[in-house]
Amino acid sequence: MKKVTIKDVAKDAGVSVGTVSKVINNKGYVGKETLVKVMASIDRLGYSVNANARSLKSSKSNKVAVLISDISNFYLMSIAKEMEKTIRALGYHMILLSHNDDEQLELASLQIILEQQVDALVIIPTGGNGEMIGLIKRKGIPVISIDRKVDDVVTDLIMDDHYYGSFETIKYLHLLGHRRIGVIYGHRQNSIGRERYQGAIDAIKQLNMDEDSTLIKEANFKEEQAYRSTMELLLSPKPPTAIYSCNNTMTKGVLKAVREQGLRVAKDVSIIAFGDKAQWELITPALSLMAQPVKRIGIEASILLKNRLEAHEEFAEKQIIIKPELVPGNSCQTITIRS
Template identity: 30%
Template sequence: MATIKDVAKMAGVSTTTVSHVINKTRFVAKETEEAVHQAIKTLKYSPSAVARSLKVNTTKSIGMIVTTSEAPYFAEIIHAVEEHCYRQGYSLFLCNTQNEPEKIKNHLEMLAKKRVDGLLVMCSEYTPSSLDLLSNFASVPMVVMDWGPNGNTDIIEDNSFSGGYLATKHLIDCGHKNIGIIAGELSKTTARTRYEGFQKAMREAGLTINKNWVTEGYFEPEDGYECMNKILQQEELPSAVFCCNDVMALGAISAITEKGLRVPDDISIIGYDNIHASRFYAPPLTTIHQSKSRLGAQAVNLLFERIAQKDKNELPHGHRIGIYPELVLRKSVKTLL
């Protein structure tokens, strides 16, 4: 295997000059540069990524810490992030944590050893332990892709409150007055803010929230199925149900169908996230759109800005960028007017 000394010898220059050509750290005459590149090509020389990173103080890699890569919403965002990184010549180290502090700690230590240039975080919920761990990583540029911790990190906000309000307002505008909700864990920020948006829309319309139609799940299809069955056991049924993510909506539709009822003829369903599969539900799901590609691109671009600012010792206080939810109309909500 060829070394940098072999390249220097063939090109008739010093190893320092070869290094400057590879890393673009100093002006080199065009003829000399061409000779070095020709030698590299002839010898099939591949510079050590580790050695190069030490020279230029960059590894062209970023770390991404997420709760899970299995959930469709997370998976689509991760795909968008990876694609954007690839186009910019960066590698992505993906770490699943299941929000376990020990896993977060181990992943952060691993990413530190790999000298990643920056870090993306999307953990859904942040415990005091995980916040402490992230604060210990403060010397690395960081972008938080959900509600996240305050401080010297940039945050992409998904405005879940507005999304919950928008979903419920649509049901009300379609003539629904008896509306239930299948929420996530209301102790969690994302679930709670969507529920608070639901509450606001109901209050504004002067509608009563039936506690028997308020259920909590864990953002999985099984939870949507079980929560919908609890609602279906009530003597009085809602005419519409807001499911706080699309996969719970899938479970809810399954439960409704098993009871011999139909969506939207008997019960209307609206989801949240607009995952790719939601358009292929039966019926196609009316939902709240969260642009995963836009979120991924903005997060990566913002992180690149932070990386560049770090090189210039310009790290301002973190700022927030909003991603605003949009209503997607399909076939799962019936108009009663």
């Protein structure tokens, strides 16, 4: 089937190209009769507008790029789903890319995004590539960052209060009587990792608990590493009475290790995690969570995106920090303190 262009439609309908343009864009004056004729030709020929040509001319692409770390991450995709709804409702569509927390991949993706002339970028950044992201901003493309800060550049930002969440989680375990707490954290290379780590550490110090450094394990946000770290904790001579996992992916590894050791969650070891409620809904016993406000984040990001896309003038970057909420399940036990 030969490619059919606006010219073909014009010829078929016996009008000019400009007139066809007016009908497909539904703007400018077009006579009723002409309209009908053109519509008929469009149908008959199976014409659809070439978005590339249109974008080139109008320098508006109607595309929003969403760049996230992992496409198969349930939490991130819940947010992406919210975004897609908004993006569509605003008359745009979504380009989805992922970077797997690899800065090189992120850079390559950002390059593509630049080339695609997108109208906005929503990103779960690695934290790096500040220069490139700065360039994108200077080109007039709004950048909305979710969950993490980009180093060395200010962007719109929506995230939960990682430090607060971690701090409160430890406080909660302390309240239940725990004094030896294992912490499985990601790393300290980006804001989310640093803040969740620091919140936990500060709470442990402030509450005068065992500052046993062997209880604090880095697991790079990976399930496999969290599994190994948890194993180490469980098999150590003086294991913790509770384990705090700083992220969803790592929590899988933690739970696997506990099960594999034949331990009962809560009874033998308390487990609490920073995470997404929906994702852990069917786990038994119900997981105690510092619950990420997925819905709120999605909504706030959508509002911000809408404002950016529709704003006639620029406005200062917004930083929206949302406090997560502790949702107790049945995975943490009260410990009687021997004095």
